[in-house]
Amino acid sequence: MSRFRIRAILILAFGGFLMVSTRLFYLQVVRGEHYRDYVENVRVETKWTEAGRGAIRAAGGELLAYDEPGFHIAIVPNALPDWPLVCKPVLKLYELRRRERIAAVRDVTVVVKDRAAGGGYEVSFGLAATFLRLAGTELVESEEQGTAMVVVPRRAAAVLEAVAALVKAPATELLKEFFEGLALVGRGWRRLGEPCVVARDVGFLAAAEIETNPDRYPGFVVAASARRNYPYESLACHALGYVQRVSAAELERWRESYNGSEAKRFLPDDLIGRTGIERAFDFDLRPARGVQTLEVDAARRTQRVLEDVPAEHGADLYLSLDREVQSAAEAAIEGHIGAAIVMEAASGRILAMASSPRYNPNDLPRKPPDPNDKTAPLLNRAIQGQYPLGSAFKLIEAIGALEDNKAPASIECTGAYLGHLCENHSVPMHVDLENALKRSCNVYFYRTANEFLGINGVVKWAERFGLGQRTGVSLPHERPGFLPTPAWKLKKYGEPWYAGETCNVAIGQYPLEVTPLQVCRFVAAIANGGRLVRPRLVDKLVGADGRPRTPEEDPSETLRLTPAKLDRIHKVMRSVCHELGGTARKAFGRSEAHGDFAQEQGYEVAGKTSTAERGGARGNIGWFVGFAPCSSPRIAFTVMIEHEEQRIHGADVAAPLARRILERLPERYLEGVPGRELRERFRERLARRESGT
Incomplete structure (x- = not known):
């Protein structure tokens, strides 16, 4: 190779090295403080977007059931003040159990005790689970219980009490809901950065106060919610049915997909039809969840929307009921x-x-029927x-x-x-x-x-x-x-x-x-x-695209009766x-x-x-x-x-x-x-x- 070519290669290599070094100097020294601040204060969050459950209408078009918009208050676990002190003892308990392969969590108990020394709250968290262990060449099941003691620090307790006063609920109730939600994080059903609902169907003023003052209520967010409303109350209640929060067993079954639809999979706090039309057509009525990927600052204010897949409203049902x-x-x-x-x-x-x-399905979430009622409403x-x-x-x-x-x-x-x-x-x-x-x-x-x-x-x-x-x-x-x-x-x-x-x-x-x-x-x-x-x-279903479809019907069976004999x-x-x-x-x-x-x-x-x-x-x-x-x-x-x-x-x-x-x-x-x-x-x-x- 000629001396000229060697010199040219060395010059190009040195030039490239100089360019990279200059860029690194700029990023680390000149702009270093900016990017350190960005890393510390800006993070990416995934946020589910919701659409309404489909409405149910009578044959004449009257609304028999529909979603009424509302607000929930939720806690983002890793945004709470002193969150490691609050969350990690519980998550550590799950981690210890997970090493031995949890087969099923049978029960979670949360007891909020009196105020602890220093102004916080003392919480006892109990976990009963079934584990799989290797015995020889076979996996065998065993049942064990574990407990964790958590002291909620003063700063987190002060914020909690301020929110409790806003929503007019005891702080201990909010804590209990939070730790039950945290249990879902431990089971892998919810991420640490996803909100845990602690107060449902709160008033507009309380929601607005928390939404507009994130610095005053760190860790607390407002989540849009939908409350199922039955405007005619008990009319056709048995045919319509009712909805309830999804159970742990249903979450386990449908958290990845619901009847093959990933967008309709269940998350904690979702509603599911329990009886009647609400149950039979739950998949059709259920909305398809959307997703937003957001860039947020330390105060959880949105800086940029990285991805936005819109949610899709559930199908409306038109019944034959007059x-x-x-x-x-x-x-x-x-x-x-x-x-x-x-x-x-x-x-x-x-x-x-x-x-x-x-019965009035509007009352069921807060006033379940007496199980000893012999009339079985x-x-x-x-x-x-x-x-x-x-x-x-x-x-x-x-x-x-x-x-x-x-x-x-x-x-x-x-x-x-x-x-x-x-x-x-x-x-x-x-x-x-x-x-x-x-x-x-x-x-x-x-x-x-x-x-x-x-x-x-x-x-x-x-x-x-x-x-x-x-x-x-x-x-x-x-x-x-x-x-x-x-x-x-x-x-x-x-x-x-x-x-x-x-x-x-x-x-x-x-x-x-x-x-x-x-x-x-x-x-x-x-x-x-x-x-x-x-x-x-059901006469027809009208999807989010506005196109009606008729449910498949079984053909009628002809009995071949003699007209003259039937006339008798x-x-x-x-x-x-x-x-x-x-x-x-x-x-x-x-x-x-x-x-x-x-x-x-x-x-x-x-x-x-x-x-x-x-x-x-x-x-x-x-x-x-x-x-x-x-x-x-x-x-x-x-x-x-x-x-x-x-x-x-x-x-x-x-x-x-x-x-x-x-x-x-x-x-x-x-x-x-x-x-x-x-x-x-x-x-x-x-x-x-x-x-x-």
């Missing part, structure tokens, strides 16, 4: 224990689903209550006997059969199928089930009408009811089936059990010509309500309490009364089921009332309540039905009577 019909159903059964359902017979759209007693009796059906089951048996050509033309009722009684009419009497349904003759159906159709035939038709199985309505925790069979009894008790048990099933008594929604569904099938529809509560059932059900001797004639005919329903409303009703015995000291169950109008069925309905008195009957209790609901049915569900002017005049009189004018 607010007017729902209100009428709830008002009808108010003061009773029971349920009422109104459904479009052709489509399965549920217009009303009422369960009584009710949280129970949705429409889908979770399982009851013997009584005589309404005769409708299924009658249709099955007709379709299988096994219905006796007439039988003589002497008032008893195989020791089972019939007390619903005078005896002896010859009754055919129509009179047996109209007068609710038990003996006719005892004999039909035992001598003509057989228990297997009865069970076959009950299954075809959907009994003993869930309806598929889009609500969680639906129960299937129970349909007893000879095979079930043989398997469970090792005993044969007896004719007396067939008698019990034939008239819908125990051990047969149904839910009110199952009953409304099979009555709708009778009304619509034999299609077993799937009950539907329709006529009998009409006679139950509108002819002398009909068991619901008292409720729908003229009386001292009310006028004739058909004359006031311009149409007739088809129905069946039903009374079921529960045995022992428990009272009867009263039912009234049916559809309207009789000539052109639009809606199916079911009213079920539990009663403490043994001798109540569906005709006396449930049928009058069903009439009250039908009298308040909006005209939009009766388009083309004669008698509109009659109904309008009746509603005017009803409105004056109810307003006291």
Whole structure:
């Protein structure tokens, strides 16, 4: 290599070294103080951004549930004064346990004691956990407990007390919330720089004071929050459900992703649907969380936004529930224990689903129901209550006997059969199928089930009408009811089936059990010509993009019923309500309490009364089921009332309540039905009577 080239390389190398040295001198000496200050006072934070949970609306657009914006106060652990003294004993306890592989943290206890010497607070932190240890070649579980004592220093305690005074809460309560939140840091579910909520739903003035004075309240920040609001309070509470804070087990399951969505994963203090629509459509209602990466100074003021992924609002749900019909159903059964359902017979759209007693979901976070309350207000009796059906089951048996050509033309009722009684009419009497349904003759159906159709035939038709199985309505925790069979009894008790048990099933008594929604569904099938529809509560979902979508529906099942035979059932059900001797004639005919329903409303009703015995000291169950109008069925309905008195009957209790609901049915569900002017005049009189004018 020539001497010239060597000299050129040396000059270039020396020049490069000189440039780097000059730059380092500038950064470290000339600008050193600036960058030291930057490192000490500026840091990068990740901040989650939130959007609202989707709203739930009635069919008419009325808001039934929505998010109301609010504020939480939170502590950023590593921004507290003297934070290592506060946090590290707790985190050290977790670190010791983590070395031995925590399998599960079972319990965290926090006890805030009296003021310690020096003006701070003394806190006892307890941890109970399950650990995995290597024993030979196997991992074995063991359970241990650990405790840490923490003294909150005076400076941190002073700030804490100032915030407690602002939010009007005891400082000890805020401390307890903080250490429970710190436990999530120890478990790896939250970072040390992420806020721990210590006061929820605080007022605007308190939030503004903390937000605008970060130097006065170091370590405390304001977090936007959303409180779920139910503006109609207890209206449709069982169908809507309610939300609660996510549990530790749910955090463990969904902290990485929720049903495959990382943006919808759960963080501490998130809300989750517990029951009803809130639970069934929780994923759709839940917003997708956004994220901001911020550069902040020592006072946590934002200097630069490094990244901003916007949050996405949850989908809005439009229900099939009609607010007017729902209100009428709830008002009808108010003061009773029971349920009422109104459904479009052709489509399965549920217009009303009422369960009584009710609760106010707005109160649940701070006022949970009494677990010893025997009326069980949280129970949705429409889908979770399982009851013997009584005589309404005769409708299924009658249709099955007709379709299988096994219905006796007439039988003589002497008032008893195989020791089972019939007390619903005078005896002896010859009754055919129509009179047996109209007068609710038990003996006719005892004999039909035992001598003509057989228990297997009865069970076959009950299954075809959907009994003993869930309806598929889009609500969680639906129960299937129970349909007893000879095979079930043989398997469970090792005993044969007896004719007396067939008698019990034939008239819908125990051990047969149904839910009110199952009953409304099979009555709708009778009304619509034999299609077993799937009950539907959600009409559509509207996402953040504004595009509506309809939930997938199961196709209806066609039962292939003979129209002429089904017409016989329709006529009998009409006679139950509108002819002398009909068991619901008292409720729908003229009386001292009310006028004739058909004359006031311009149409007739088809129905069946039903009374079921529960045995022992428990009272009867009263039912009234049916559809309207009789000539052109639009809606199916079911009213079920539990009663403490043994001798109540569906005709006396449930049928009058069903009439009250039908009298308040909006005209939009009766388009083309004669008698509109009659109904309008009746509603005017009803409105004056109810307003006291």
